[in-house]
Amino acid sequence: MRLTTNEKALIGAYMERASQAPQNEKIPLFCDHTLRYLNVELKRLQRSKFTINSITSSLSLLVRYAWQVRGLGPDVFSISHCTSDFIRDWLNYEITEHKISAATRNLRLSHLRCYVVFVAEFCFKACSIYLSLKQIPKMKVIQQEKTLLTEGNISSMLKAVINTEKGKRNVLILLILYECAIRVSELTALMVKDVINIDGKYRLNVMGKGKRQRYTPIKEETAEMLKAYLRVFHESSSPDTPLFYSIRKEKPVALTVKTVETIVNQAAELAREHDPTIPRRVHPHAFRRSKATALYQKGTPIEIVSSFIGHSSTETTKIYTTPSEEQLRKAMEKCGFPDEWKNAKANYTEDDLKKKIVACGLTP
Structure with a gap:
């Protein structure tokens, strides 16, 4: 102990x-x-x-x-x-x-x-x-491969839910989860007043872990959908009304984390019929992870990725920074051998090499 x-x-x-x-x-x-x-x-x-x-x-x-x-x-x-x-x-x-x-x-x-x-x-x-x-030891946790969604997977899920009963709301939920890379708990905590419009540029006021506040920009296309959503669902709402809600006892109540998880899973199931590459298990956090990974793989500095997703340290962000094949290829090219090495010939025989290996206590 x-x-x-x-x-x-x-x-x-x-x-x-x-x-x-x-x-x-x-x-x-x-x-x-x-x-x-x-x-x-x-x-x-x-x-x-x-x-x-x-x-x-x-x-x-x-x-x-x-x-x-x-x-x-x-x-x-x-x-x-x-x-x-x-x-x-x-x-x-x-x-x-x-x-x-x-x-x-x-x-x-x-x-x-x-x-x-x-x-x-x-x-x-x-x-x-x-x-x-x-004295009670912790159990060893087998690290499973984290689920990542491609932009194609995201698109398939959006197309699959758009025509469902609550499709307009659910599409916006999926878009914000991915484009803003926010945690599901941050999404359910959003209120109408957290949608900020400055000179036609929209962003979300997100309250993250440790009560760390950050402003997350929204793409123009998504902003248009958000404005339409506000007109339909929040025409007379107070600023403190939950942005995404369900009606209980004739009052709007913020969606629960469980409800958002269900929305994501249903979207994945519907989309999987046309896109079998969608993972079998999709959690809302997969959107955040996928966005952060995509940003890094496209060359965004890790410091900017860390700030965007609300991490207090880049060390935490590194779990999302899986290098792409293109990044690995370019890194290998930068580490290329000098020209004089490319055609160099060994100045020792195979027997010499074996002797060197044996001298190191190894078996040739």
């Missing part, structure tokens, strides 16, 4: 304070501090709404497992139950019963560890629970 420098300092500080704590310190119930952690601490740390929802889901699943599988209700289940063996059983249960991936399993373990560290501020004995959880 390895602890980072920050973890060692944190636990050391807790242990020092724990030596001054009463020996009969009460172990809190697991749910005693969840409300404060989710509603106060995570917001203080400026975690996104998506991250908070993900953490809430992880902790809720553990409480549900303790109650329904282990018979420990919320009025009994405490931090002290979260031993290494107990949590291993829970994670294995999630894998077998809910078919979660290794990556999701690791994420839920990480969420629990962070919560236990927070609880340790109020109950020093939680430090030992944290050390127990550190």
